[in-house]
Amino acid sequence: MRQFTAIVNPTAGGSAGAAALLRVARLLREAGAELETEYSTSLAHAQELARRAGERQRVVLAVGGDGMTGGIGGALSGTDTVLGIVPAGRGNDFARALGLPADPAALAGILLHGSPRAVDTVEVESAAHSRTVVLGSVYAGVDALANRHANHARVLRGAASYYAGGLRAVATWRAVDYRVTVDGEEHAHRGYTVVAANSAYYGSGRMIAPGARVDDGLLDVVMIREAPRRLFFALMNELKSGAHASRPEVRVLRGRHVRVEADREVPCGADGEVDAVLPVTATVLPGSLHVLC
Template identity: 40%
Template sequence: MSAPVTLLVNPAAGGGRALKVLPGVQARLSAAGIEQDVRSTNSLDHGRALAREAAAAGRTVVTLSGDGLVGAVAGALAGVDGAVMGVLPGGRGNDFARVAGIPPDAVEACEVIVDGVVRPVDLGEVDGSPFIGIASLGFDSDANRIANAASARLGNLVYAYGALRALVSWTPAAFTVTVDGEEHTFSGWSVAAANSKAYGGGMFLAPDADLHDGKLDVVFEAHCSRLRFLRILPMLFKGTHVEQPEITVLRGREVSVEADRPFTVYADGDPIGELPATIRCRPGAVSVLLPPESSVAR
């Protein structure tokens, strides 16, 4: 790769992890002869603006951050002619990197920036707001809100912490989910529309989702006891929960969701919309540097 790079760094990502690994990342890219500049982001909107500015100047936009900035930049560059983004893991969850086969060590992951292959990647969107990973709501709304307010010292455990705290006050909700025109109603825990396989720091909610297939995997969990929920929860780390009778998995291009009470929709770790919501797939919307022999995580 010879195009100059703009590194977008979220200073707060991963409890400051991004800043700690930045010198090593810069040294590795410089050793490969890649000219670079570094820009710190102070919000997702700021990151989007910086990404568009860099792309307009013909620079490859590389995020050193968590999934929130990855999704924001991907959305900002979607449909922009010639725009290319790269991803270096610098947050707590780093689920996009995990699924895409990007090494978990940011300096090692620089090899993907140096020798990677540009491939089109699908995006999802919630009422027009783009995301790259998984949009979810219901119980997940409560768990995400709690996790986002928790101490960064918890690391990846913050998502499990959020789920356990949310469990205390959770009551089942009634959902109506329509996938490509087919309606499903149920009482239960959550609904998710997955562009990617994983969220929450390695939870494989949608183990068969594909970043390149032009569809969303729709996963929802029907009502069960709290004890049963706690037994299913660890299965997410291997993706085996989809074998349980409480779990339904569908696939489609457009999903609409309603519920009997308000829920915030979260995606890439951040709030992205409110119910009722329509979630769509945008096939091949953004060009991303991926490993030459990208092995999708299982």
């Protein structure tokens, strides 16, 4: 029977993290599994707790949102430690990409009996963050600004905060001249954003990269070109289904190593946590994390 260490972010969705864990913890213990709980005081603390639990050969449960999951997953990347996820944040996009169920009983069944799956992680380097490993995507442009607005929202939560943040960001955005280098080949791009996606989803369920897979050893590089604002708002709505990918304003490349630069200071982010500015590089680390899903 598996031994679990749950690491809870007490600020993710208020008390949602503790509540989500309680529903699953009862089922794990009833099945005979051992479960201990650790409460983190910061993302760095959560990562240290995860490393220590891994050294004791325990399955680490990340309880929280994408920032928590990505931070812990990044800390365990390249190790033999198995990660489990109890989604309890605003977006839960990586859990969505893995197909994890919301039902506590179904999730407990996966944690107890599921086989670990090797998935890719992404090494990110920027001026502000010398080296960070994340799980979902790296984005540079209007979406990074929208995420910054969403993180500071005091009233709206979940998808609503991202949508409101997007409207606010687009209203003031000026097109950027990017230089995007994918596996050594340089591409000029003028537009709204560049996203290097390991996962199909970001921004609370928006399917930015419909073809992205977490275990294919590649990043899907989505570039949205300059267009009238009314068209960009239409694109935002199409992110719900991934239909935007068929528009001529959207270009998708694939590669293992991506560098994004710009002609001015442009915000960039990763997994809802990293808040930096360009230039940034993203390198896929194939099969470097073992996840129960």
